[in-house]
Amino acid sequence: MQSIIDALGLAFALVFSADADLLEIVLLSLRVSLTAAAVACVIGLPIGALVAIGRFRGRNAVLIVMNALMGLPPVVVGLLVYLHLSRSGPLGFLGLLYTPTAMIIAQTILIAPIVAALSRQVLEDLHAEYAEQFRSLCLTRIQTVRALIWDARYSLLTVGLAGFGRAVAEVGAVIIVGGNIDHMTRVMTTAIALETSRGDLALALALGIILLVISLGVNAAVQSVRMTAARQAYV
Amino acid sequence: MPRPTLGPAVAAALLFAGSAMAQDQSIIIQSTTSTANSGLYDYLLPIFQDQTGIKVNVVAVGTGQAIRNAENCDGDVLLVHAKPSEEAFVAAGFGTERTDLMYNDFVIVGPAEDPADVDGMDDVQGALMEIAVNSALFASRGDDSGTHKKEMALWADSGVDPTAASGEWYRETGSGMGATLNAGIGMGAYVMTDRATWISFANKQDYAIKVQGDADMFNQYGVIPVNPEKCPSVNIAAARTFADWLLSGAGQEAIGAYKVADQQLFFPNAPDN
Amino acid sequence: MSDVLSMTGAPAKEPAHRPAQRGAPPPLEVRDLVLRFGEAAVLDGLSLTLGPRGCTMIMGPNGAGKSLLLKLLHGLLPPTSGRIDWGGHTAPAMTARQALVFQKPVLLRRSVAANIDFVLKARRKDPARRDGLLAHVGLAHKAGQPARLLSGGEAQRLALARALATDPDVLLLDEPTASLDPASVLAIEGIVAQARDRGVRIIFVTHDVGQARRMADDVVFLHRGRVSAHSPAHDFFPEPACDAARAYLDGRIVV
Numbered sequence: 004m005q006s007i008i009d010a011l012g013l014a015f016a017l018v019f020s021a022d023a024d025l026l027e028i029v030l031l032s033l034r035v036s037l038t039a040a041a042v043a044c045v046i047g048l049p050i051g052a053l054v055a056i057g058r059f060r061g062r063n064a065v066l067i068v069m070n071a072l073m074g075l076p077p078v079v080v081g082l083l084v085y086l087h088l089s090r091s092g093p094l095g096f097l098g099l100l101y102t103p104t105a106m107i108i109a110q111t112i113l114i115a116p117i118v119a120a121l122s123r124q125v126l127e128d129l130h131a132e133y134a135e136q137f138r139s140l141c142l143t144r145i146q147t148v149r150a151l152i153w154d155a156r157y158s159l160l161t162v163g164l165a166g167f168g169r170a171v172a173e174v175g176a177v178i179i180v181g182g183n184i185d186h187m188t189r190v191m192t193t194a195i196a197l198e199t200s201r202g203d204l205a206l207a208l209a210l211g212i213i214l215l216v217i218s219l220g221v222n223a224a225v226q227s228v229r230m231t232a233a234r235q236a237y238v
Numbered sequence: 239m240p241r242p243t244l245g246p247a248v249a250a251a252l253l254f255a256g257s258a259m260a261q262d263q264s265i266i267i268q269s270t271t272s273t274a275n276s277g278l279y280d281y282l283l284p285i286f287q288d289q290t291g292i293k294v295n296v297v298a299v300g301t302g303q304a305i306r307n308a309e310n311c312d313g314d315v316l317l318v319h320a321k322p323s324e325e326a327f328v329a330a331g332f333g334t335e336r337t338d339l340m341y342n343d344f345v346i347v348g349p350a351e352d353p354a355d356v357d358g359m360d361d362v363q364g365a366l367m368e369i370a371v372n373s374a375l376f377a378s379r380g381d382d383s384g385t386h387k388k389e390m391a392l393w394a395d396s397g398v399d400p401t402a403a404s405g406e407w408y409r410e411t412g413s414g415m416g417a418t419l420n421a422g423i424g425m426g427a428y429v430m431t432d433r434a435t436w437i438s439f440a441n442k443q444d445y446a447i448k449v450q451g452d453a454d455m456f457n458q459y460g461v462i463p464v465n466p467e468k469c470p471s472v473n474i475a476a477a478r479t480f481a482d483w484l485l486s487g488a489g490q491e492a493i494g495a496y497k498v499a500d501q502q503l504f505f506p507n508a509p510d511n
Numbered sequence: 512m513s514d515v516l517s518m519t520g521a522p523a524k525e526p527a528h529r530p531a532q533r534g535a536p537p538p539l540e541v542r543d544l545v546l547r548f549g550e551a552a553v554l555d556g557l558s559l560t561l562g563p564r565g566c567t568m569i570m571g572p573n574g575a576g577k578s579l580l581l582k583l584l585h586g587l588l589p590p591t592s593g594r595i596d597w598g599g600h601t602a603p604a605m606t607a608r609q610a611l612v613f614q615k616p617v618l619l620r621r622s623v624a625a626n627i628d629f630v631l632k633a634r635r636k637d638p639a640r641r642d643g644l645l646a647h648v649g650l651a652h653k654a655g656q657p658a659r660l661l662s663g664g665e666a667q668r669l670a671l672a673r674a675l676a677t678d679p680d681v682l683l684l685d686e687p688t689a690s691l692d693p694a695s696v697l698a699i700e701g702i703v704a705q706a707r708d709r710g711v712r713i714i715f716v717t718h719d720v721g722q723a724r725r726m727a728d729d730v731v732f733l734h735r736g737r738v739s740a741h742s743p744a745h746d747f748f749p750e751p752a753c754d755a756a757r758a759y760l761d762g763r764i765v766v
Contacts, residue, residue, distance in 0.1 A: 090311030090471045098471070100312055101266060101297060136617040138587055140677065141607040146633050154620040182266070182297035185280075200416025201275050202441030236659035237620045 010208030017209055024186075025210075029217065032190040035103050036171035039110035040118075043170075044163050046111070047118030052148045054119070055126035056134075069123065072116030077109075077175030084109040084180045101182040106190070109176040114166035121162040126151050129158075157232040164225050171218060191217075264293035265476045268305070268313035270384055271414050273459070274298030276434040276503050281496045286483055292476045300383030300414060308332060308462075311469035314477040316462040319432075320384035324460045332469075333462035334478075337485055340493050340504045341458045344388060346449035347419075347436060348428040356428075360451035363396035369428055370398040373407040377422030377429045380410025384457075389430045392454060432457050434503035459504070461485070484508070536563045536680040536712035537598020537605075539584070544593035546579055546736075553579055554590070555736035561729075563598070566703070566713035568723040568744075571733035572759060577716045578614075580733065581683045584714065585611045597681075607634075609681040610674035614689055616666045623661065623669055624654040630676045640676065648672040648702055664695025671702055681712040688722065700726060720760055724748055732756040 017025055054065055086092050088100040088108070099105045129151050137147050152159065174192035181188030183197060191214040198207035232238050273279060274296055283294045297307065301318040308316045309332050316333060318324060324336050346365060348356065354374035356365040369376050378400070379386040393400050400408040409427060411418045415435045422429035423443055431439075436447065461484055463477040483489045490506035497503070539561040546554040554576045561567055569577050582588045584595060586603035595602045619626050627641045645651045648668040653661065658669060667687050674682060684703065688696040700722065707713045717723055723730060727744035732753065740752035751757040 089307075090469060092310070095311070095471070101295065133617060133619075135587060136613065139585060139606070139611045139613075140630060140633065142633055150619065150629065150633075182295070184266075184295040184297060187295055197275075199420065200271065200414050202416055202419060202439040204420075204441050206440075235657045237657060 006204050006208060009205040010212060013205050014209035014212040018213060025213070027186065028189055028191055028194050029213070031103060031188075032171055032192070032214070033217070035106045035177070035190060036110060036167055039107045039114060039170045040163050040167035042107065042111045043115040043118045043166050044159075047115040047166075048122050048152060048159065049148075050115075051119040051122030052126050052152060055123045056130050056144070056147060056151070066123070069116055069120045073120050075113055075116065077113055077173040077177075078179065080109050080113045081176035081179030084112065084176065088180060100180060101184055101188055103181070103188060105180040106177045106188060109180045110170040110173065113173060113176055114170050117169060118162055118166045121165060122155075122159055125155050125158045125162060129155050154237075157229050157238045160225055160229065164222060167221065168218060171214070263291055263473075263476060264295055265314035265473050265480060266295045266297060266312070267315045267317050267480075268308045269296050269298050269317045270301045270304060270319055270459075271298045271416070272319070272385075272432045272435045273317060273504075275416055276438040277498065278434070278493070278496055278504060282484075282489075282492055285492055286480065286489075289488070290479055290483065292479060294480060300379070300381050301385075301387070302382035308464050311464065311471055314464055314472050314474070315480055316464060317459065318384055319457055319459045320387050321458055321460060323384075323387070324462060328462060331467065332465055334465050334474075336460045336462045337481070338507055338509060339459045339461045339484055340490075340506045340508070341456060342433045342504050343450065344385070344430055344455040344457050345433050345436060345447045346428055346430050347422075347445050348448040349423075349426050350444040350446070351426070352448060353426075354428065357448045359449050362392055362449055362452040362455055365449040366393055366396040366398060366400075370396075370400060370403075370407075373403070375407050375409060375422075375425055375427035376400065377409045377411055377418055377425065377427040379415065379418050380412045381414070383414075385415060385430065385432060388455075388457065392430075395454065434498075437501050437503055438498045458507075534680065536710070537600065538563045539598075540594075540596040541584075542594045542596075544580075544583065544595065545591045546576070546583065546588070547591045552591075553736055554583070554593075557593070557733075557737050559731060559738050559741065561712075561714070563712060564710065565728035566707045566715060566726050567729050567731060568727040569714065569716045569731045569733060570718070570720075570723055570756075570759065571739075572755075575733040576736045577733055578685050581611065581685050581714065581716055585609055585683055587611075605681070607677075608679060609683055610677050610679035611683040612667070612670050612674050612685065612687045614686040616670035618658040618661075618666060618669060621658060622654065623650055623656055623658050626658045626669060626673055627676055630673050634677050636676060636678065644672045644676055647675070649698065662695075664691050664698065667691060667695065667699060668702065671699060675702075675706065679711060681714065682706055684713070684715045684717075686716055686718065688717070688719065696722065732759070 054062065054069065084105065085100065087094045088097065088105050089095055090100070133151065137150070142150070172192065174196050177190055178193045178196060181190070181193065183189050183193035191210060195207045195210045198210065229238060275298065279296050287293055297313065299307065301320045301323065304316060304318050305323055305327055307313055308327070316327065317339070327333050328336050346356070346362070354369040354372040356368050359365040378389060404410060409425065411421045413421065415431055416439065419429055419431060419439055420441060423441065423445055428448070461481050463474060463481050464472045466472045466474040485508040490508055493504050493506040494502065539559070541557060541559040544554050544557040545552060557580065569580065571577050579588065583590055584602055586601070586606040597605045619629060621629070624641060624645065627644055628638065631638050631641060642651065645654055648671055650665060650669055650672065653665065658666070661669060671687070682703070688699050703713060703715065704726065715726060724744070729741065729743050730747040731738055732740035732755070734755040740747065740756045742752050751760055
């Protein structure tokens with residue numbers, strides 16, 4: 004119990020001291036995970052939309068695979084990306100290992116299936132409502148997908164948020180491909196892992212509290228956008 | 239193994255993070271955790287960077303993984319503590335040469351209750367035997383790290399095969415030093431750790447050093463530049479500059495000057511030039 | 512009125528599957544139309560001939576197949592067997608020349624104006640027509656409001672404006688005024704009547720006998736998946752051509 008109380012105090016002290024190292028770590032966490040969430044949306048949304056409105060052979064198999072990939076273990080993704088980006092791997096010449104870019108790649112792979120699977124569900128539900136009207140209006144498939152994505156945009160924002168949440172909270176992938184290098188690839192979760200291994204549990208917990216607060220902030224921002232939209236009956 | 243292509247993800251991520259490339263004059267050390275967790279690098283590297291302008295990035299993992307990463311050319315310098323493995327690394331051509339850098343020693347820490355009654359012993363094999371005979375809990379790294387290799391060698395010397403009791407009194411965490419200390423302290427088990435990690439470890443609770451001082455618990459660290467013939471991507475000039483500085487008078491002095499809680503953590507012992 | 516019911520007979524050439532070009536509303540020829548869901552035949556050998564002009568009201572008890580007939584005519588559903596011929600075109604080829612207003616309008620989660628903009632853009636119509644269309648259905652003052660917060664009557668008028676935005680030759684309406692208040696019903700009937708007067712072919716499913724009397728040029732009465740009566744309005748209401756239609760108009764149950 005004492006560590007938790009210590010951690011709360013330390014978390015406050017850290018935040019109010021505006022510690023430059025802490026700020027750097029927080030900003031890198033946000034930059035890596037927000038970028039990964041954005042890229043995952045660019046990749047996952049069209050895939051989710053295609054599966055949502057498509058009727059093709061093997062669709063059920065694709066659904067099962069997509070849903071299963073939501074449970075990808077971060078460490079496995081980290082290893083996979085490491086094997087590719089390692090100097091001895093096929094993409095080693097890019098020199099990306101131990102850079103924030105490598106971390107973005109790993110987190111993108113981790114959360115793109117989440118974005119695809121959840122957006123598939125959202126878009127399929129909306130399509131069930133719109134499909135007959137759209138066929139009556141003779142819309143093309145592209146027009147249909149674009150209209151569905153636009154009209155579901157606030158629900159899809161929540162989908163992106165789910166991806167961001169998973170990315171910002173994971174440590175297994177980024178610690179392997181980022182290396183937890185101070186002032187370069189250290190993010191909130193790898194810093195927490197480091198302080199835990201140093202036995203500084205209060206500091207680790209304090210960082211965890213800050214991460215939670217950041218996560219709360221991002222969620223609150225998205226939620227308020229969504230509630231404004233809901234009042235307009237745009238959700 | 240089949241390698242699903244990461245091409246699209248890589249391309250997309252590059253678009254979003256083009257600025258993330260490493261600087262020119264920087265190198266990566268693949269390092270054991272004890273030197274990083276004890277804060278040695280935080281002390282040494284700014285001094286080195288001031289003198290040379292070279293930025294050193296540290297990837298701190300277990301000795302076993304550090305060596306594997308270096309074999310994949312994912313580092314410029316290797317700094318670990320498992321001499322036979324290091325020599326094999328150099329013999330296989332992955333390193334240019336291995337040099338003794340510094341040492342500290344291993345200790346066995348245990349709870350105040352001391353169930354195997356080993357407090358104050360300086361015969362490590364005897365102490366391990368006591369722990370085994372009493373079936374007192376012992377938490378091992380179990381991760382192929384330098385510390386783990388050393389621990390296994392000491393068990394072998396004492397004639398006990400602890401892995402026969404794996405899952406009973408012998409608990410292999412498969413984790414780093416800090417995680418193993420946290421786990422061991424959580425379950426009331428003895429843990430073998432390097433002294434530097436222990437001194438800077440913050441979650442000691444009622445634990446203290448029980449066994450120390452045996453010459454067999456000597457812990458030698460070595461430094462090896464990665465061989466550019468195997469790994470053309472290595473910044474060999476900067477890697478050599480770093481290794482040479484560590485082994486020089488200035489580097490050795492800096493290592494000896496680093497203290498935590500008024501205790502010296504690492505003892506420089508580079509061969510005289 | 513005679514051309515509404517004129518028996519033009521089947522055209523000589525085969526129906527074309529390519530999308531029909533816009534033009535005057537074509538006559539409709541339906542032959543032996545069957546629609547089955549499993550064992551149950553919803554439409555059971557329905558035949559019907561309609562001329563190219565006017566407002567045809569389709570009536571009949573629940574389950575007679577009225578809504579499904581509209582979807583078949585619109586090309587949204589394939590029949591199990593039988594033939595639909597719109598002046599030489601199949602139903603799917605005619606979808607783009609028709610607009611269907613559903614009983615419950617499906618509006619996009621956007622503003623009133625954006626609902627019209629969307630259709631004008633998707634169908635490559637002049638975007639400047641939006642304000643005129645909204646004014647035409649009396650929704651100009653609601654242009655910036657969220658479409659899904661409209662009242663039932665307003666929502667249906669917006670659906671009608673959207674349907675008219677596509678410049679349909681044929682306007683299909685599936686009980687568009689069910690559960691609306693009388694003022695809304697009259698507003699919608701007025702808009703539909705104006706479309707008919709401009710030459711748009713109207714096919715209008717309703718349960719509202721009063722509405723049928725007000726709107727109909729001719730009435731088709733469906734019963735058990737077939738046309739059991741088809742007559743000009745001035746004949747249908749005074750003396751229904753079949754017992755089922757008489758029972759329906761009298762408010763007696765038809766099974």
